[in-house]
Amino acid sequence: MLRRDVMKTAIGAALAAGPARAFAGAAGPWAPPAKGAVRMIENSFIPMPDQVRLACQLWLPANAAERPAPVVLEYIPYRKRDRYRAFDLLWGQALAQYGIAYARLETRGSGDSSGILTDEYLEGEQHDAAVAIAWLASQPWCNGSVGMRGVSWGGFSTLQAAALDPPALKAIMPMSASDMRYTDDAHYIGGAFALTGLKWATSFKVVTAAPPDPLITGAGWKAAWKKRLDATPPIAARWLGHQTNDAYWRQGSVALDWSAIKCPVYVVGGLVDSYGNEIPRLLANLKVPRKGLYGPWQHGYPWPATPGPGLDWAFEEVRWWRHWLMREETGIMAEPMLRAYMPDATAAEVAPGPIPGRWVSEARWPSPGVRMRHFHFGGGALHDAPQPAQIATCAGDTVVGLGKVEWVPFAPTELPSEQSADDARSLVFDSPPLAEDLEMLGAPSLRVRVASDRPVAHLAIRLCEATPAGKSWLVTYGLLNLTHRDGHELPSPLAPGRAYDVEIPLNFGAHRFKAGHRIRAALSESLWPLVWPSPEVATLTLDLAAARLSVPVRARRAAEAAMPLPLAPPMPPDAKGWPAMDITETGGRVRVVETWPLSTDEVKEIGETVSGAGPDVVLSMTAKDPISCEWRAEQTARFQRP
Known part of the structure; x- marks a missing residue:
């Protein structure tokens, strides 16, 4: 899902500046070795055992034949020769010049690898990874130690490969990924089908249907391409065929067996991303050496990072890999288990600039320095003490959520907007003005007793910071398809009028609620178009005496552990690459249109031009008529040579 076209400007700047900048100003007793020459193998x-061949690009230290090096593998279905070339070049050069080889491998059926790709995270793909790891470890230029890293798909494949425990795999670094495919990936949110599921299905079609490069595959490239086209499934239909957490989603969900992962893990995520819930779970449940980093950025690397501040991430990767793959003491494991960015504002408030805040750390997770503060509901307010019995009605409104359209924002135009319009159509409960700053670190939760007048309904909560100026800014949120109240495996309809006790987890996050501001809980039946609506307009009845919002509050420290990683220079905003988001209402029908500009890259090294746009979406629904909901998505890609 990583939109690397959004970061073209940053990649070009990084390559022009040279990888040495990643280490400028690095603090501490450890310093990277002198840079060496690098040899790239195109x-x-x-x-593979079944005669399939996986295409791989390699960056090796030039002296690897005389001094074998460890190798770090990135394993994804995204094209190494053209669309992802700039990123691969950046990381290949950054690692190999410091003695760590880098292998960029395409999954079977993608790019120049043979075979067919029909779905995400297949068992066969995971076993291919184990074969590739053994092959890399056996090469004469390798010292036998392999690491694995990656963002998004690459993070998933990293975790899944580690769960197979290949002998040569010594450490991993999953970024912007998840350990639970049903609950924390792009397809479903709280048991409701997500808009990102359709958008990702559209993008995935481009991945599976793209041709191999004739310069690599040779005369048979058209036949190979036709096989891909013929085999490419309607993947959205497949995902819609698995609306519960069944065996389809459990396969590849490493959280089902933490003990399977036996190598050290460094898990990374971002505040503006929606992949972050795995960080506390992995840190709390793994028994291997582990670290976590939670920064301010969107779906991607800690650098180039938007929004910033980003980190000189090559420095940290080299420290991690040299520690675990070369047995060099770099000091990285003597530092806190978790580092997190504590923002003073939401990304939307300051976009497109960097988010103000500071880095905090926890020696271990769960942290004894984070305690739940419980808020109780009553009279349109949040209270520290339980309140008298009170019933509140949440009238069905199908278009609450226009201030939070995108699950994974890739540009400032996709960030959650100011929330007052959605708040006006929700049940809102505000705390008194805070007497002092309150710092949240962790995952809030809502417990509530709720009844519905329809057999299928959702309940959503948005946790916002309400300012004295009357603004409302989204901090985190949660949603539950109430038919999944007893779990996502066996949903059951609601009995109209019957009250149920439910708990809704909100997404992991960090935020400083400022003194004088209010904490706001906004409850609604809908979060459209983030998720597909309930089939009927449902009115919810809430027993507020049984409702409780729990917020993880971090005690402020007199001093924080120093952040050893140098900050990266900010990325200049490039509004030309942002999508246009247009929301209109005509005759009671709401319409959301998102259009990405055409992106064109000249890949001079291989004489190719790559262009494309999307996924563009048109989303519409008539208020109070959820059956009228329509979602459409389109994406284009073109690969050309003179």
């Missing part, structure tokens, strides 16, 4: 093939 394409190699790794053989």
Whole structure:
């Protein structure tokens, strides 16, 4: 899902400046070794047992034949020769010049690898990874130690490969990924089908249907391409065929067996991303050496990072890999288990600039320095003490959520907007003005007793910071398809009028609520178009005496552990690459249109032009008529040579 076209400007600047900048100003007793020459191998093939060959690009320290090096693998279905070339070049050069080889491998059926790709995270793909790891470890230029890293798909594949425990895999670094495919990936939110599921299905179609490069595949490239086209499934239909947490989603969800992962783990996520819930789970449940980093950025690397501040991430990667793959004491494991960015504002308030805040740390997770503060509901307010019995009605409104359209924002135009319009159509409960700053670190939760007048309904909560100026800014949120109240495996309809006790987890996050501001809980039946609406307009009845909002509050420290990583220079905003988001209402029908500009790259090294746009979406629904909901998505890609 990583939109690397959004970061083209940053990648070009990084390559022009040279990788040495990643280490400028690095603090501490450890310093990276002197830079060495790098040798790039444009394409190699790794053989699989069934005669399929996986295409691989390699960056090796130039002296690896004399001094074998460890190798770090990134394993994704995204094209290494053209669309992702700039990123691969950045990381390949950054690692190999410091003695760590880098292998960029395409999954079977993608790019220049043979075979067919029909779905995400297949068991066969995971076993291919184990074969590739063994092959890399056996090469004469390798010292036998392999690491694995990646963002998004690459983070998933990293966790899944580690769960197979390949002998040569010594450490991993998953970024912007998840350990639970049903609850924390792009397809479903709280048991409701997500708009991102359709958008990702559209993008995935481009991945599975793209041709191999004739310069690599040779005369048979058209036949290979036709096989891909013929085999490419209507993947959104497949995902809609698995609306519960069944065996389809459990396969590849490493949280079901923490003990399977036996190598050290460094898990990374971002505040503006929606992949962050895995960080506290992995830190709390794994028994191996582990670290976590939670920064301010969107779906991607800690650098280039938007929004900032980003980190000189090559420095940290080299420290991690040299520690675990070369047995070099870099000091990285003597530092806190978790580092998190504590923002003073939401990304939307300051976009497109960097988010103000500071880095905080926890020696371990769960942290004894984070305690739940419980808020009780009553009289349109949040209270520290339980309140008298009170019933509140949440009238059905199908278009609450226009201030939070995108699950994974890739540009400032996709960030949650100011929330007052959605708040006006929700049940709102505000705390008194805070007497002092309150710092949240962790995942809030809502417990509530709720009844519905329809057999299928949702309940959503948005946790916001309400300012004295009357603004409302989204901090985190949660949603539950109430038919999934007893779990996502066996949903059951609601009995109209019957009250149920439910708990709704909100997404993991960090935020400083400022003194004089209020904490706001906004409850609604709908979060459209973030998720597909309930089939009927449902009115919810809430027993407020049984409702409780729990917020993880971090005690402020007199001093924080120093952040050893140098900050990266801010990325200049590039509004030309942002999508246009247009929301209109005509005759009671709401219409959301998002259009991405055409992106064009000249890949001079291979004489190719790559262009494309999307996924563009048109979303519409008539208020109070959820059956009228329509979602449409389109994406284009073009690969050309003179």
